Amino acid sequence: MKLQHIGLAILGMAIWGFNFVAISVILKELPPYLFTAIRFAATFFPFIFFVRKPAVSWWQIFCIGLTLMTLQFAFMFKGMQMGVGGGVASTVVQCQAFFTLLIGAVILREKPASREIAGLLIAVTGIVTIALTMNAASVGGILVLIGASFFWATGSVLLKRVGNVDMLALVIYASLVPPIPMLAMSYIFEGPEQITASLQAVSINSILALAYMVLASTLLAYTIWGYLIKTYEAKQVAPFGLLIPIFGVFSGWLLMGEQFGPQRLSGAALVFTGLLVINWRSLAPFLKRGLLK
DSSP: OOHHHHHHHHHHHHHHHHHHHHHHHHHTTSOHHHHHHHHHHHHHTTGGGGSOOOSSOHHHHHHHIIIIIIIHHHHHHHHHHTTOOHHHHHHHGGGHHHHHHHHIIIIIOOOOOHHHHHHHHHHHHHHHHHHTTSOOOOHHHHHHHHHHHHHHHHHHHHHHHHOSOOHHHHHHHHTTSSHHHHHHHIIIIIHHHHHHHHHHTOOHHHHHHHHHIIIIIIIIHHHHHHHHHHHSOHHHHGGGGGGHHHHHHHHHHHHHOOOOOHHHHHHHHHHHHHHHHHTHHHHHHHHHHHHHO
């Protein structure tokens, strides 16, 4: 990967890492299915009036919207509502790196090199190191979050297959998919009384958190992710998701007073080391150039 694209990937992961603080704020006031519906309704309206439909079929748009947006976030928010904290959640969903490696090998024929597997294992060791510093969470919630990571990986592979299209437009059009099924699930499982009570209790903090999720986490970060996925092999891009829990833990420390001790710092160092191993061929020329100056 080019150095500027590595920087772009880190920016996107930082946005998603801080996203877990926003999610935690909103879930205190809105149930998960209603929250998912509102988030993506705010993503396609009014922005859909400013972009043209991307050059892909409606079926492809539907499949991406279903996996990458509807099912991923329905499972993620539900898992967090079941008692899994933001730090643990941001760690568990990084199973997407394994799922992307597996799905990419089967569907895209992207055979992982031994160096890439080694780097991924180092990074995962860092994730486990961070996870061991956190409180025990609901086993059911963890399983639900693993489901979210599977749908993230599936959606990423589908993004790869659409080819060279306007990713911002694709994100906006794919956001048409989640609201209706999520509203239906909210009505069935959360109930009209909870929906009404939640909407009446929404605070300015939730509104600001929602704005962050729509503008930064969805429109900007997903456009970055889609651009990188279409530019490089999925197996190169997916491991950057392992940075999300690092930024998630940091944002929890910065904004919510969570502890960030030596063990978490060690875990973060392992994740960065793993990414260096995976992207060594891309980074080596820049590192050699810097050493020669």
